[in-house]
Amino acid sequence: MSVQAGPRSVVVGVDGSSCSVHAAAWAADIAEARRVPLVLVLCLEESRYLAHHDDKLVETVLTQPDRLAAVRIFRSSVADLRRRHPILDIETRLLPGFPGTALVEASSSASLVVVGGDRSAAGRFLVGSTVRQVAGSAACPVAVWRQSRRHVHAKRMPVIVGVDGTPAGDNAIAHAFEYAAMTGAPLQAVHTWRGGDAGTEEARMSETLAAWTEKYPDVAVSRILRQGNPGTVLAELAQHARLVVIGSHAHNKLMDTVLGSTGQRLVHIAPCPILICRRQPRSCHTDCAPLSPMR
CATH class of the missing domain: 3.40.50.12370 (Rossmann fold)
Known part of the structure; x- marks a missing residue:
């Protein structure tokens, strides 16, 4: 499946974490306000990759149950967004490979790309490489989502x-x-x-x-x-x-x-x-x- 997004779409990377789920919710609000499609991208990385557990980087094997769990969370998130935004055009992409590469490709026709940011020490290392790749190569603005929704919905905050x-x-x-x-x-x-x-x-x-x-x-x-x-x-x-x-x-x-x-x-x-x-x-x-x- 191609990662190509529809014209002017808001694209968000989703990996099953609570941070990425909140990032998708924020991206959906923006897409609805702009009256453009929302594209959610889930990338299932190679079988061996770096992940963080207990704030430490470890080499991890992505097993078939892991893949199925990620897909289940992804589909659940999509269903929840469709309930919350019934008139919003929501598209999905499930792809092999690395999220940074897929999001850069999607940016060629998007108006915004949203990347979730984990605030743990190990998460900062992993997210940092994705952010550098996407922010340095994307053809559209890139938003780095933080975990706190308190700031986003506090109307007095500038x-x-x-x-x-x-x-x-x-x-x-x-x-x-x-x-x-x-x-x-x-x-x-x-x-x-x-x-x-x-x-x-x-x-x-x-x-x-x-x-x-x-x-x-x-x-x-x-x-x-x-x-x-x-x-x-x-x-x-x-x-x-x-x-x-x-x-x-x-x-x-x-x-x-x-x-x-x-x-x-x-x-x-x-x-x-x-x-x-x-x-x-x-x-x-x-x-x-x-x-x-x-x-």
């Missing part, structure tokens, strides 16, 4: 977006405003710098945000300007956020935030989802139907 004046940063701003509008959440635009005049930086930030505040007049926007490392500042603010949105591409300083030590910290310890936007992906906010409020 959507946070890193503003750096680059094309990838501008794309992150677009997705941040879209999500804030869907959820009714306030938006905090964050800009950091290491030198220069604060007044000049504030003026640049206001100019960058002007078109988006005009397009989304109902989104409450506040601005945070700080001197320092962007990853450190975003990691601090993420503790009280609903979603953190960042832009990244090969020559963007925020790419170092995503793939460097500070960025790994942000992706792995943030209690809320992290949305990573590439420079010029096909973006749902430009060609999808009008958005509906998320539940």
Whole structure:
């Protein structure tokens, strides 16, 4: 079976863990609000692979009962989502191989890919490799789901977006405003710098945000300007956020935030989802139907 997703779909990787089940529920809310299909992907890895047990990495043999159990959980999750979202078009893909490869392939026609993130030490190692592969190669934005749903459904918690004046940063701003509008959440635009005049930086930030505040007049926007490392500042603010949105591409300083030590910290310890936007992906906010409020 091909992993190819329908145009504009929201794609989510599901592995049977509670984290991935919650990630699928969040992805379903977004797909329904955007009025696009949801594609759930389950990859049954090779017979020997690394897994984590008691917070340790061990080589594991994927037995036939393991495969059957994973499929049962997957199908149960799909059935539950169809009950919760009766009008949502939900597609499934059961594939051999590794999830990172399948999700990258699916991203070629998707508007969003969602990857679950396990917060145990061993889970961070395994998920980190998948996140690096998908975030580095996907043709659309990638969301790294965290285990806590408390942040996602707390209406007073803001959507946070890193503003750096680059094309990838501008794309992150677009997705941040879209999500804030869907959820009714306030938006905090964050800009950091290491030198220069604060007044000049504030003026640049206001100019960058002007078109988006005009397009989304109902989104409450506040601005945070700080001197320092962007990853450190975003990691601090993420503790009280609903979603953190960042832009990244090969020559963007925020790419170092995503793939460097500070960025790994942000992706792995943030209690809320992290949305990573590439420079010029096909973006749902430009060609999808009008958005509906998320539940």
